[in-house]
């Protein structure tokens with residue numbers, strides 16, 4: 001169960017709330033609603049005005065506890081992807097970020113969150129723009145090259161009734177640790193964990209026949225996209241049946257790390 005406590009009004013559209021142990025920035029604007037956890041600068045809900053349902057998926061059993069990554073939304077896996085070091089997918093998603101800037105306009109809202117090191121130096125920034133679409137731009141400031149994944153979980157009606165289209169026809173299947181040839185349009189009927197090499201500007205679609213919508217994901221300056229659904233594989237903070245209503249299409253820089261000052265963006269638009 002999530003206990004939500006109102007902490008502070010920041011502007012008429014922005015407030016600070018507490019979800020169990022986690023501080024959350026809530027946006028309630030006529031363009032839509034968004035919720036961002038300060039742990040991880042983690043956007044976990046985005047519902048533009050025109051949408052009946054959230055664009056992002058969030059686990060119904062998410063406990064919102066400090067130090068544990070949130071299951072759903074857009075975790076920022078940084079400065080590494082996967083389990084090559086501890087914690088898996090980097091420390092940024094388990095660390096408190098700061099809200100460093102906001103601009104509220106009639107047709108657009110911009111929020112900026114920064115991650116600082118122990119000695120108060122900036123490590124990373126994420127700029128979130130909400131209009132009819134949502135654009136997330138990540139900037140890496142550290143001196144050492146770093147990996148990033150904007151690990152977006154999308155909300156779908158039924159995993160067996162969607163298609164992910166526009167993908168390349170070759171991917172690295174992490175489950176069998178092999179490169180494989182796959183159809184460009186993927187239907188998902190089992191555990192999938194594939195890393196695709198992509199061009200610097202690419203768009204992929206999630207066509208959801210039941211919700212009668214298409215989520216379009218544009219990756220800018222990424223080198224990979226990751227397609228993931230755990231299916232029945234036991235996954236923390238997820239119910240057994242949760243896999244049915246989510247699919248991850250991630251925007252990543254894994255093979256070519258980000259250098260100091262480099263940016264990578266995801267633009268999410270619903271048609």
Ligand SMILES: O=P(O)(O)OC[C@H]1O[C@@H](O)[C@H](O)[C@@H](O)[C@@H]1O
Nearest residue numbers: 069088089151174193226228250
């Ligand atoms: O359980 P986590 O750390 O959030 O990771 C979830 C998944 O994230 C995906 O990006 C990886 O490709 C998967 O291998 C991993 O299982």
